[in-house]
Amino acid sequence: MNINENFLKIESSYLFSNIAKKVKAYTKANPDKEIIRLGIGDVTRPLAPACIEAMHKAVDEMADEKTFRGYPPEYGYDFLLNAINENDYKARGIELDNSEIFVSDGAKSDTGNIGDIFSLDNKVAICDPVYPVYVDTNVMSGRSGEKNAEGKWSNIYYMPCTAENNFLPLIPTQHVDIIYLCFPNNPTGMPIKKEELKKWVDYANREGAVILYDAAYEAFITEDDVPHSIYEIEGAKTCAIEFKSFSKTAGFTGVRCGYTVVPHDLKFGGTELNGMWARRQATKFNGVSYITQRAAEAVYSDEGKKQIQEILAYYRKNAKIIYNGLRDCGFTVYGAVDSPYVWLKTPDNMKSWDFFDLLLEKLQVVGTPGEGFGPAGEGYFRLTAFGTTENTEKAVARIKNYFAK
Amino acid sequence: MNINENFLKIESSYLFSNIAKKVKAYTKANPDKEIIRLGIGDVTRPLAPACIEAMHKAVDEMADEKTFRGYPPEYGYDFLLNAINENDYKARGIELDNSEIFVSDGAKSDTGNIGDIFSLDNKVAICDPVYPVYVDTNVMSGRSGEKNAEGKWSNIYYMPCTAENNFLPLIPTQHVDIIYLCFPNNPTGMPIKKEELKKWVDYANREGAVILYDAAYEAFITEDDVPHSIYEIEGAKTCAIEFKSFSKTAGFTGVRCGYTVVPHDLKFGGTELNGMWARRQATKFNGVSYITQRAAEAVYSDEGKKQIQEILAYYRKNAKIIYNGLRDCGFTVYGAVDSPYVWLKTPDNMKSWDFFDLLLEKLQVVGTPGEGFGPAGEGYFRLTAFGTTENTEKAVARIKNYFAK
Numbered sequence: 001m002n003i004n005e006n007f008l009k010i011e012s013s014y015l016f017s018n019i020a021k022k023v024k025a026y027t028k029a030n031p032d033k034e035i036i037r038l039g040i041g042d043v044t045r046p047l048a049p050a051c052i053e054a055m056h057k058a059v060d061e062m063a064d065e066k067t068f069r070g071y072p073p074e075y076g077y078d079f080l081l082n083a084i085n086e087n088d089y090k091a092r093g094i095e096l097d098n099s100e101i102f103v104s105d106g107a108k109s110d111t112g113n114i115g116d117i118f119s120l121d122n123k124v125a126i127c128d129p130v131y132p133v134y135v136d137t138n139v140m141s142g143r144s145g146e147k148n149a150e151g152k153w154s155n156i157y158y159m160p161c162t163a164e165n166n167f168l169p170l171i172p173t174q175h176v177d178i179i180y181l182c183f184p185n186n187p188t189g190m191p192i193k194k195e196e197l198k199k200w201v202d203y204a205n206r207e208g209a210v211i212l213y214d215a216a217y218e219a220f221i222t223e224d225d226v227p228h229s230i231y232e233i234e235g236a237k238t239c240a241i242e243f244k245s246f247s248k249t250a251g252f253t254g255v256r257c258g259y260t261v262v263p264h265d266l267k268f269g270g271t272e273l274n275g276m277w278a279r280r281q282a283t284k285f286n287g288v289s290y291i292t293q294r295a296a297e298a299v300y301s302d303e304g305k306k307q308i309q310e311i312l313a314y315y316r317k318n319a320k321i322i323y324n325g326l327r328d329c330g331f332t333v334y335g336a337v338d339s340p341y342v343w344l345k346t347p348d349n350m351k352s353w354d355f356f357d358l359l360l361e362k363l364q365v366v367g368t369p370g371e372g373f374g375p376a377g378e379g380y381f382r383l384t385a386f387g388t389t390e391n392t393e394k395a396v397a398r399i400k401n402y403f404a405k
Numbered sequence: 406m407n408i409n410e411n412f413l414k415i416e417s418s419y420l421f422s423n424i425a426k427k428v429k430a431y432t433k434a435n436p437d438k439e440i441i442r443l444g445i446g447d448v449t450r451p452l453a454p455a456c457i458e459a460m461h462k463a464v465d466e467m468a469d470e471k472t473f474r475g476y477p478p479e480y481g482y483d484f485l486l487n488a489i490n491e492n493d494y495k496a497r498g499i500e501l502d503n504s505e506i507f508v509s510d511g512a513k514s515d516t517g518n519i520g521d522i523f524s525l526d527n528k529v530a531i532c533d534p535v536y537p538v539y540v541d542t543n544v545m546s547g548r549s550g551e552k553n554a555e556g557k558w559s560n561i562y563y564m565p566c567t568a569e570n571n572f573l574p575l576i577p578t579q580h581v582d583i584i585y586l587c588f589p590n591n592p593t594g595m596p597i598k599k600e601e602l603k604k605w606v607d608y609a610n611r612e613g614a615v616i617l618y619d620a621a622y623e624a625f626i627t628e629d630d631v632p633h634s635i636y637e638i639e640g641a642k643t644c645a646i647e648f649k650s651f652s653k654t655a656g657f658t659g660v661r662c663g664y665t666v667v668p669h670d671l672k673f674g675g676t677e678l679n680g681m682w683a684r685r686q687a688t689k690f691n692g693v694s695y696i697t698q699r700a701a702e703a704v705y706s707d708e709g710k711k712q713i714q715e716i717l718a719y720y721r722k723n724a725k726i727i728y729n730g731l732r733d734c735g736f737t738v739y740g741a742v743d744s745p746y747v748w749l750k751t752p753d754n755m756k757s758w759d760f761f762d763l764l765l766e767k768l769q770v771v772g773t774p775g776e777g778f779g780p781a782g783e784g785y786f787r788l789t790a791f792g793t794t795e796n797t798e799k800a801v802a803r804i805k806n807y808f809a810k
Contacts, residue, residue: 001582001613001674002524007681014687042475052468056461063457070447070658105510112689119407136688140521177406208406253475254695269406276412282419283541284517289697290659
């Protein structure tokens with residue numbers, strides 16, 4: 001009787017759970033202090049009225065035997081698949097069949113579970129810093145090897161993304177099999193341009209590698225030559241799986257919906273991956289709530305689109321407030337243009353967890369220490385635009401006030 | 406670059422997906438025929454008014470920034486954990502801490518994903534016939550070995566459940582590590598009594614094995630000495646994980662909510678499993694929709710409880726209609742007392758897929774062939790009570806009419 005011992009290799013708690021615990025302990029000891037949370041990438045604006053209306057209608061349908069819906073189709077209702085296909089792909093000149101789109105309860109589940117379809121001997125390449133789920137799930141499944149003194153896993157190929165390379169990973173100098181890319185990037189907030197992404201697609205096609213492309217933040221893109229989908233790049237259908245989420249696009253963090261695209265043209269080691277993901281999902285997942293899927297569909301209605309843009313504009317304004325405010329008081333800042341994230345250099349090369357403690361204890365502002373995203377994140381810090389504008393302004397004022405001293 | 410080759414061992418499609426395809430093909434060829442579906446265990450009654458009301462309220466909260474909710478707690482909101490703990494456990498004399506309960510999007514996901522925390526060299530015991538997810542997920546992860554000519558996997562310990570043993574598996578005559586038990590059983594509809602389940606708890610504690618106890622159908626129990634939770638059995642907290650679902654209890658197949666209990670006292674190979682499941686869920690899952698959790702909470706309100714019982718009574722009546730109707734025209738039938746399932750012997754030892762085809766083509770009634778649940782299911786067939794009473798009566802009349810000839 002053995003547990004999966006790979007679990008013992010990782011810290012027992014997930015990064016954001018650790019931060020939550022620290023904040024909870026501080027709040028308990030200092031109940032009078034007003035904390036401003038710009039740490040976890042969680043939204044604060046209410047859902048778009050179109051989504052609210054769609055959910056009320058769907059709830060009413062569930063109350064009537066004539067319109068009641070039981071088990072959803074495993075990969076999503078046609079009404080939602082059609083809306084996704086039409087708006088996120090056809091409108092951008094990308095041809096997909098609905099059978100290439102898999103609706104799920106979110107990009108975290110899918111980027112975590114996608115490892116099920118790959119063998120354990122694949123060489124995995126990840127950016128550093130990176131969204132912890134990519135690394136942790138590979139550690140848990142046994143694909144990582146052991147952790148060395150620098151905090152790096154022996155079997156993982158690290159691609160540092162720092163100010164030195166403008167936060168763009170370099171094409172690997174060796175063969176790798178599975179490449180995790182996230183653009184606009186979490187945590188750095190930096191985008192990738194089409195011509196840069198083309199180099200990755202070419203590498204992957206040449207090497208027979210697969211790119212796991214997390215586009216959860218694409219709705220924040222403002223620049224023209226930044227792709228909203230990897231399939232805007234020629235050749236991507238034979239080498240890339242794309243993950244998208246309604247969490248940041250439409251404030252669905254508490255509603256739970258996303259989708260994953262696995263093109264039929266994508267083969268890995270000779271096998272079509274679409275059928276494998278279909279089998280994985282049909283066996284270990286039972287579809288998304290009907291009510292949630294109706295809410296997601298409403299994101300693509302005329303009203304919904306307009307309302308979503310207003311919400312995104314609100315967060316973009318917050319990102320600018322943070323970016324400009326910190327820049328003006330001497331911080332080196334990145335991101336914020338195509339992203340809700342501001343990535344900053346800690347002052348005087350302060351360790352990122354020390355900076356976390358300082359912001360929490362002196363200013364009652366919660367951010368995320370760069371080191372939590374990987375060794376190359378040390379010396380950086382992430383702030384998010386997902387708070388209220390009032391709180392964002394207050395937090396920036398506190399930071400300016402403190403560091404201007 | 407290698408895929409997980411274990412995926413190639415299983416049929417490319419899940420049992421119920423295959424049935425859906427067969428039915429779709431038949432419907433296309435015979436558009437004028439009226440099909441009655443008593444195959445998949447999917448409910449048809451609308452949701453309880455208490456759940457509808459709770460969801461409308463929760464949707465409205467999501468529309469207001471003062472009450473908006475973002476990321477849910479990874480393991481469930483306290484309001485739902487409290488309701489589950491109070492009603493499903495404390496009320497039955499079982500003491501659990503809320504940290505032992507993990508809310509999820511359903512028992513299918515959890516029984517599928519639980520394998521993540523165990524190593525691949527554990528010996529798995531399953532009942533035969535069995536809910537396909539237990540077997541398929543072990544095949545996909547590489548715990549099954551190879552399939553032999555009889556359709557059995559070489560590394561899996563099979564426990565036949567047939568009329569000969571009154572559908573109760575025998576305690577293994579060798580050491581096994583992981584035991585899947587589901588009672589009231591899917592597909593046979595048969596319950597286990599407390600004194601019988603005690604034998605399993607004693608075996609597991611003696612062998613250091615873990616019981617994965619699927620109690621998704623417990624709401625259908627009518628007999629007194631049949632346990633609603635495995636933790637009613639002394640010693641179960643040191644050897645059992647329990648899976649429960651709102652799908653059948655409260656008609657949530659299209660809403661998606663369930664929960665899993667991993668007691669802190671449960672160790673496997675010396676390691677506490679609670680922390681491992683907590684880490685798995687925090688890393689690869691992002692919690693359940695706030696709206697869904699409010700609906701689940703409402704199941705435990707005074708109104709909700711009453712309404713749920715009315716719905717359960719409706720399905721119980723259907724189960725009796727099927728059971729009595731088929732018995733009266735000469736079928737040998739099982740289940741239906743503590744379960745929404747009727748399990749029957751096919752007439753004249755007909756192969757179960759042949760019987761499926763006969764019912765579909767001659768009577769336009771859809772059931773599930775026993776063979777789809779495992780080799781020992783051959784010669785049996787499952788009908789479910791989840792249709793409307795009108796359709797159930799019609800289906801039974803068609804069967805009676807045909808087999809009385």
